[in-house]
Amino acid sequence: MKTSENRLVERITVSLEPPPRTNLRVAIGDDAALFAPRKGHQSILTCDWFLEGTHFLRKVHPANSVGWKSLARALSDIAAMGGRPKCFLLSLAIPENLITSWLTQFLSGLRCAAARYQCPLAGGDTTRRTEILVSITVVGEIRSGTAILRSGARPGDLIYVSGRLGEAEFGWNLLRKGRTKAAREELAKTGKIHGPLRKHLFPEPRLSLGQWLAAQKLATSMMDLSDGLSTDLPRLCAASRVGAFINSTHVPLSPLKREGKLRSNSTAGRRRALQLALDGGDDYELLFTADPRRACRIPSSFRGLPLTRIGEITRDRRLILKSESGNVALQSRGWDPFRK
Amino acid sequence: MKTSENRLVERITVSLEPPPRTNLRVAIGDDAALFAPRKGHQSILTCDWFLEGTHFLRKVHPANSVGWKSLARALSDIAAMGGRPKCFLLSLAIPENLITSWLTQFLSGLRCAAARYQCPLAGGDTTRRTEILVSITVVGEIRSGTAILRSGARPGDLIYVSGRLGEAEFGWNLLRKGRTKAAREELAKTGKIHGPLRKHLFPEPRLSLGQWLAAQKLATSMMDLSDGLSTDLPRLCAASRVGAFINSTHVPLSPLKREGKLRSNSTAGRRRALQLALDGGDDYELLFTADPRRACRIPSSFRGLPLTRIGEITRDRRLILKSESGNVALQSRGWDPFRK
Numbered sequence: 053m054k055t056s057e058n059r060l061v062e063r064i065t066v067s068l069e070p071p072p073r074t075n076l077r078v079a080i081g082d083d084a085a086l087f088a089p090r091k092g093h094q095s096i097l098t099c100d101w102f103l104e105g106t107h108f109l110r111k112v113h114p115a116n117s118v119g120w121k122s123l124a125r126a127l128s129d130i131a132a133m134g135g136r137p138k139c140f141l142l143s144l145a146i147p148e149n150l151i152t153s154w155l156t157q158f159l160s161g162l163r164c165a166a167a168r169y170q171c172p173l174a175g176g177d178t179t180r181r182t183e184i185l186v187s188i189t190v191v192g193e194i195r196s197g198t199a200i201l202r203s204g205a206r207p208g209d210l211i212y213v214s215g216r217l218g219e220a221e222f223g224w225n226l227l228r229k230g231r232t233k234a235a236r237e238e239l240a241k242t243g244k245i246h247g248p249l250r251k252h253l254f255p256e257p258r259l260s261l262g263q264w265l266a267a268q269k270l271a272t273s274m275m276d277l278s279d280g281l282s283t284d285l286p287r288l289c290a291a292s293r294v295g296a297f298i299n300s301t302h303v304p305l306s307p308l309k310r311e312g313k314l315r316s317n318s319t320a321g322r323r324r325a326l327q328l329a330l331d332g333g334d335d336y337e338l339l340f341t342a343d344p345r346r347a348c349r350i351p352s353s354f355r356g357l358p359l360t361r362i363g364e365i366t367r368d369r370r371l372i373l374k375s376e377s378g379n380v381a382l383q384s385r386g387w388d389p390f391r392k
Numbered sequence: 393m394k395t396s397e398n399r400l401v402e403r404i405t406v407s408l409e410p411p412p413r414t415n416l417r418v419a420i421g422d423d424a425a426l427f428a429p430r431k432g433h434q435s436i437l438t439c440d441w442f443l444e445g446t447h448f449l450r451k452v453h454p455a456n457s458v459g460w461k462s463l464a465r466a467l468s469d470i471a472a473m474g475g476r477p478k479c480f481l482l483s484l485a486i487p488e489n490l491i492t493s494w495l496t497q498f499l500s501g502l503r504c505a506a507a508r509y510q511c512p513l514a515g516g517d518t519t520r521r522t523e524i525l526v527s528i529t530v531v532g533e534i535r536s537g538t539a540i541l542r543s544g545a546r547p548g549d550l551i552y553v554s555g556r557l558g559e560a561e562f563g564w565n566l567l568r569k570g571r572t573k574a575a576r577e578e579l580a581k582t583g584k585i586h587g588p589l590r591k592h593l594f595p596e597p598r599l600s601l602g603q604w605l606a607a608q609k610l611a612t613s614m615m616d617l618s619d620g621l622s623t624d625l626p627r628l629c630a631a632s633r634v635g636a637f638i639n640s641t642h643v644p645l646s647p648l649k650r651e652g653k654l655r656s657n658s659t660a661g662r663r664r665a666l667q668l669a670l671d672g673g674d675d676y677e678l679l680f681t682a683d684p685r686r687a688c689r690i691p692s693s694f695r696g697l698p699l700t701r702i703g704e705i706t707r708d709r710r711l712i713l714k715s716e717s718g719n720v721a722l723q724s725r726g727w728d729p730f731r732k
Contacts, residue, residue, distance in 0.1 A: 082631065083615050083616060086534075089429040095427040095428070097514055098515065099516060099527070132423035143483075179441050185525060187439070389520040
């Protein structure tokens with residue numbers, strides 16, 4: 053009596069079955085999920101594509117990374133509002149011959165992220181397809197009136213980023229060029245993976261930082277860096293109807309330890325690291341602004357994560373980068389699926 | 393400064409910009425949407441694929457039908473719980489050369505469905521792809537404790553369906569075989585389309601019926617018929633841990649007016665119509681059960697939509713069809729993307 057689709061849904065359900073939670077009333081197995089929002093809170097809704105060939109390569113990216121990252125990317129949007137994730141929906145299209153070990157590994161990565169960030173599966177949709185397609189919707193929650201929007205930046209506000217920028221893109225370059233022998237050996241030996249490759253394969257949405265900034269009312273605007281600073285900062289500025297001045301020497305760079313002959317301390321190395329930091333995608337760090345009168349309350353690091361002031365919001369709506377060769381217009385060269 | 397992705401998001405936003413609504417706080421243009429659920433209500437969450445090659449064909453299905461149906465399918469899941477839609481998220485992957493008239497028509501169909509069912513766009517994600525991929529998430533709402541689940545059917549409950557079954561599949565057969573000249577002429581002449589083709593291209597989620605059944609507490613269980621009665625009824629029965637007895641002569645059939653030489657009143661015509669009604673997908677009618685003591689309150693039609701009693705829930709967990717040749721086991725032959 054059971055159809056193959058029913059069996060696939062069962063496998064997903066068994067792998068990801070959520071712990072009983074008081075606010076997730078009906079999870080998988082009905083037409084839709086029922087979720088009871090808490091009084092005085094708003095729901096946060098976001099969805100994200102994660103598509104084979106566009107966002108990952110089947111032969112290059114481990115299936116557990118695909119599972120982890122598909123959820124982590126969407127969770128990063130919840131972090132960017134200062135919210136807490138509550139549950140997610142999984143839309144999965146998959147070739148039939150992958151409903152074996154690939155699916156097991158994919159669900160394992162997804163389960164790890166769901167457990168780590170306390171965001172259980174609530175439902176979804178499955179179908180067959182020659183390529184792997186993933187679309188994730190996350191529902192989060194935040195106390196009404198405390199969400200940090202992109203539109204709140206004011207002239208004079210200071211601009212901050214978390215972590216180091218360009219590290220995920222650097223990791224992707226290593227992976228693409230097959231220069232990941234050391235990392236793979238480390239993974240095989242210790243079961244763990246570190247550095248740029250980890251940042252590319254298993255990014256960590258900055259949920260705690262976002263929630264802290266929202267609770268303390270320290271950020272006037274915020275977004276996550278998914279497409280690169282040079283593409284995302286203009287979006288925040290457009291939403292706030294302001295400009296920005298970025299000091300390139302303040303941008304926290306990724307150390308280029310393993311990229312051929314380039315060294316972070318050489319001029320060419322610094323240039324390459326800056327380019328990665330401005331244009332590299334997939335960092336999932338937070339970009340936020342703060343009123344200068346409250347900026348003294350922003351620490352230089354939050355639970356081990358560096359927070360760095362990189363510039364200032366301006367009334368003039370241009371985006372200016374102070375570089376070695378003087379002030380130049382910041383060019384959007386980050387990730388854009390429609391760029392030719 | 394604007395990236396092509398930003399421009400696409402702008403086009404979608406302008407086409408679908410929602411009317412100001414008190415419970416949709418931040419719509420498009422931020423990392424995520426904020427939605428304020430009403431007190432005493434639960435949120436309903438559902439997502440649905442609508443993929444080129446799997447669910448529609450670019451050369452066969454008009455773009456406005458693709459837009460309408462992608463939302464209507466997901467709304468049908470909200471109807472199946474008895475809920476009211478509140479907003480939706482659109483994940484769209486599209487080839488660059490279609491960001492012209494195809495996209496305009498797609499958004500036009502989507503806008504019609506969004507306006508008709510009062511379900512504004514709240515956000516989404518876009519990317520480039522050689523094939524058109526759509527994933528829609530709908531957030532609905534229902535008074536806490538009144539959602540109608542699949543799991544509530546009890547032995548002795550009567551089984552009902554809305555509308556006529558198999559009509560959408562019949563429309564698809566006409567379209568596939570190119571037998572839609574009359575319908576296309578009618579469309580060109582009157583701007584309207586009727587009958588099986590309309591049912592296939594522009595299905596109507598049964599939201600009012602679902603809400604009425606929930607408010608009146610008349611249905612013990614409910615789901616929508618998306619994959620065909622023979623595939624969906626077993627799902628309802630499995631969730632309720634019951635079986636069912638269906639009388640084939642009571643199943644409301646679609647009249648086969650235009651399928652070659654078959655006529656509804658011939659034996660072969662009736663057989664073909666029954667097969668479509670049992671196994672045809674995409675009807676988006678409601679399947680529900682009712683306690684026999686309250687069944688007198690279920691009318692024979694609801695706002696012009698027929699409601700038909702087709703059988704009874706049994707304690708014995710088998711699914712039996714009473715047919716011309718006696719009682720037989722109901723075989724699941726509906727839509728299953730993983731069936732070989």
